[in-house]
Amino acid sequence: MRKILIVGAGQSGLQLALGLQTQGYEVTLMSNRTADEIRSGRVMSTQCMFDTALRHERDLGLNFWESQAPRTEGLGVSVATPDSARAIDWVGRLDGYAQSVDQRVKMAGWMETFAQRGGQLVIHGAAVSDLDYFSRNYDLVLVAAGKGELVSMFGRDASRSPYAEPQRALAVAYVHGLGPRPEHPDFDAVRCNLVPGVGELFVMPTLTTGGRADILFWEGVPGGPVDVFQGIKDPSEHLALTLELMEKFTPWEYARATKVELTDAGGTLAGRYAPTVRHPVGRLPGGGLVLGVADVVVANDPITGQGSNSASKCAAAYLAAIVEHGDKPFDETWMQATFDRYWETAQHVTKWTNAMLGVPPEHVLNLIGAAGELQPVADRFANGFDNPADFENFFFDPEKTNAYLAEVAGA
Numbered sequence: 566m567r568k569i570l571i572v573g574a575g576q577s578g579l580q581l582a583l584g585l586q587t588q589g590y591e592v593t594l595m596s597n598r599t600a601d602e603i604r605s606g607r608v609m610s611t612q613c614m615f616d617t618a619l620r621h622e623r624d625l626g627l628n629f630w631e632s633q634a635p636r637t638e639g640l641g642v643s644v645a646t647p648d649s650a651r652a653i654d655w656v657g658r659l660d661g662y663a664q665s666v667d668q669r670v671k672m673a674g675w676m677e678t679f680a681q682r683g684g685q686l687v688i689h690g691a692a693v694s695d696l697d698y699f700s701r702n703y704d705l706v707l708v709a710a711g712k713g714e715l716v717s718m719f720g721r722d723a724s725r726s727p728y729a730e731p732q733r734a735l736a737v738a739y740v741h742g743l744g745p746r747p748e749h750p751d752f753d754a755v756r757c758n759l760v761p762g763v764g765e766l767f768v769m770p771t772l773t774t775g776g777r778a779d780i781l782f783w784e785g786v787p788g789g790p791v792d793v794f795q796g797i798k799d800p801s802e803h804l805a806l807t808l809e810l811m812e813k814f815t816p817w818e819y820a821r822a823t824k825v826e827l828t829d830a831g832g833t834l835a836g837r838y839a840p841t842v843r844h845p846v847g848r849l850p851g852g853g854l855v856l857g858v859a860d861v862v863v864a865n866d867p868i869t870g871q872g873s874n875s876a877s878k879c880a881a882a883y884l885a886a887i888v889e890h891g892d893k894p895f896d897e898t899w900m901q902a903t904f905d906r907y908w909e910t911a912q913h914v915t916k917w918t919n920a921m922l923g924v925p926p927e928h929v930l931n932l933i934g935a936a937g938e939l940q941p942v943a944d945r946f947a948n949g950f951d952n953p954a955d956f957e958n959f960f961f962d963p964e965k966t967n968a969y970l971a972e973v974a975g976a
């Protein structure tokens with residue numbers, strides 16, 4: 566059977582490894598950490614995944630935590646005024662529920678499953694020189710190592726990467742003890758709080774190592790009042806700062822957070838990165854070729870919560886392309902075509918996410934405002950997180966936005 570090497574045991578690498586394994590491929594998975602190290606380590610993401618991405622996991626029978634993880638049935642948007650009131654506030658209903666399963670739980674569990682099913686798991690932080698050596702023994706080498714150093718093998722695609730610098734400073738805290746949402750407490754929702762000029766606060770339920778929890782996630786405009794987490798090592802100091810900023814900018818969220826405590830010592834994360842699209846084919850010093858997967862080739866800012874969703878979609882697209890290719894060689898033409906197939910969906914994610922990082926134009930403000938009056942608009946916006954391609958129909962072009970709003974208002 567064909568031999569495939571996958572470097573990186575994250576959402577995309579593991580989903581692809583387990584999918585290929587089911588199809589009878591001989592898969593080697595290289596991870597720089599063991600399952601236990603991942604499980605007992607630091608949180609890595611907020612990993613809210615919407616229906617389409619979750620379905621790819623279900624299709625492979627990998628939805629091990631579906632019954633335990635909270636079901637997120639809505640997505641709410643609030644916009645803060647300069648005096649910290651809520652100018653806009655609505656909740657859209659998702660057609661299919663979203664879920665967040667702490668990557669520490671999921672990746673550790675999937676890694677163990679891969680090994681139990683006979684997969685070759687190598688614990689080693691791969692360098693380019695390793696890949697050069699290993700590539701000769703495999704039919705295909707996939708690099709799914711996220712935003713780590715191996716991205717240097719893949720050139721930045723400037724035409725698809727409008728930002729050279731990080732656009733947000735990220736600060737995550739996993740907590741127990743958050744009170745229910747004041748509105749619609751009968752179902753769980755992701756809460757997106759937009760604070761113009763300052764950043765965004767996202768609040769969402771998750772399943773973590775200690776059971777159900779909630780995530781408080783600040784995205785701060787660089788240099789602004791929320792860009793203050795860099796260098797903070799003490800998790801309780803990180804949480805205190807998170808809450809202080811919530812009290813100042815989003816008091817309605819702070820009101821339900823007064824009794825929270827961190828889930829565990831690894832429950833905080835701070836960092837930043839520039840959203841980047843890369844050329845998908847990497848050439849090794851010895852002439853071998855490798856194909857980049859998910860964040861390696863398309864890394865978007867988490868402002869729209871798309872990276873894990875995209876990783877799942879990328880893994881599903883690559884799995885289909887590999888299987889369909891049968892015994893033919895995985896050459897450069899195939900690699901480029903395989904990435905292009907993924908880019909069909911990824912391009913919409915990148916366009917929308919990069920737009921959300923900028924100052925919203927007037928028609929987008931009108932759209933977000935109108936969603937407070939027109940429930941179908943709120944619902945459609947919320948479901949755009951599952952299928953960002955739909956934003957082409959009503960988000961980017963003022964004429965299309967106005968026509969859509971007129972149509973809904975008329976109905």
Ligand SMILES: Cc1cc2nc3c(=O)[nH]c(=O)nc-3n(C[C@H](O)[C@H](O)[C@H](O)COP(=O)(O)OP(=O)(O)OC[C@H]3O[C@@H](n4cnc5c(N)ncnc54)[C@H](O)[C@@H]3O)c2cc1C
Pocket residue numbers: 572573574575576577578595596597598609610611612613614689690691692709710711712713714715735736737834858859860861867869870871872873874875876
């Ligand atoms: C703060 C934050 C919040 C986010 N929130 C969301 C969200 O709500 N929804 C969403 O969809 N996305 C979210 N994302 C994005 C999402 O987490 C990522 O896009 C997604 O995990 C990418 O999956 P991946 O498989 O490409 O890479 P990763 O998940 O990064 O996995 C890569 C793996 O490779 C390993 N690795 C790295 N280098 C090597 C090496 N040399 N050798 C071996 N192994 C290596 C890493 O340790 C890691 O385990 C968020 C990201 C951040 C930072």
